[in-house]
Amino acid sequence: MTAYDDGNIFAKILRGEIPCDKVYENDHALAFRDINPQTPVHILVIPKGRYVSMDDFSAQASDAEIAGFTRAVGQVARDAGVAATGYRFLANHGQDGRQEVAHFHVHVFGGKNLGRMIKPVDK
Numbered sequence: 823m824t825a826y827d828d829g830n831i832f833a834k835i836l837r838g839e840i841p842c843d844k845v846y847e848n849d850h851a852l853a854f855r856d857i858n859p860q861t862p863v864h865i866l867v868i869p870k871g872r873y874v875s876m877d878d879f880s881a882q883a884s885d886a887e888i889a890g891f892t893r894a895v896g897q898v899a900r901d902a903g904v905a906a907t908g909y910r911f912l913a914n915h916g917q918d919g920r921q922e923v924a925h926f927h928v929h930v931f932g933g934k935n936l937g938r939m940i941k942p943v944d945k
C-alpha cells in the first residue's frame with residue numbers, strides 16, 4: 823500500500839494552510855467544491871484521517887470514520903439539491919483510476935444528466 827504523503831494538497835486544506843470552498847463538515851469528513859468543476863455540482867468529500875485511497879480507507883479506517891464519511895457524502899448531495907434529481911459519486915484509485923491527489927476523496931457530480939457511466943473502450 824502506498825505511504826501517505828502529508829504534503830498532498832488535501833492535507834494542506836485539512837491543516838488550513840490553503841483555502842477551500844467548504845460546503846460541509848462533520849467529525850470525520852470535510853466537503854468542498856472542486857476547483858475545476860466538471861458538472862454544475864462537483865463537490866469533493868474527503869476523510870479527515872490520513873488515507874491515500876479507497877483501498878487504504880476501506881482496509882484501515884474505523885467503523886466510525888467510515889460511517890461519518892458515508893453520511894457526509896449523502897448529506898452533501900441532499901444539501902446541494904441533487905438527491906432528488908440524481909447524482910454520481912466516484913472515487914479514483916491508483917494509476918489505472920487516474921487518481922491525481924493521494925488523499926482519499928469522493929467526487930459528487932450532479933446538476934445535469936450525466937450520460938453514460940464510462941465511455942466504452944475500443945475493442
Ligand code: AMP
Nearest residue numbers: 831842855856857858914920921922923
Ligand atoms: P482525482 O483525479 O480523483 O485525484 O481528482 C482530484 C481533483 O481534485 C480534481 O478534480 C481537481 O480539480 C481537484 N482539486 C485539486 N486541487 C484542488 C483544490 N485546491 N481545491 C479543490 N479541488 C482541487
